Amino acid sequence: MSQNVYVGNLSYDTTEEGLRTLFGEYGEIESVRLITDRDTGRSKGFAFVEMSTEGAAQAAIDALNGKE
Numbered sequence: 001m002s003q004n005v006y007v008g009n010l011s012y013d014t015t016e017e018g019l020r021t022l023f024g025e026y027g028e029i030e031s032v033r034l035i036t037d038r039d040t041g042r043s044k045g046f047a048f049v050e051m052s053t054e055g056a057a058q059a060a061i062d063a064l065n066g067k068e
Helices: 016-024 054-064
Strands: 003-007 029-036 043-051
Touching (some): 016 054
Antiparallel strands (some): 029 043
């Protein structure tokens, strides 16, 4: 069962591909959705990463929580 992970406080320069690479170290990625402003197209500073398993999601959370 897949697990959605909220990722906040992101740099405005963060890309979906960058998140996919970072989270891919902890398990299979189902999807990455970087939330953007509809008028400017600029990142709003948060995203959702859907991991394939709850274990992979928890491993990513444990490793990346508080990381810059």
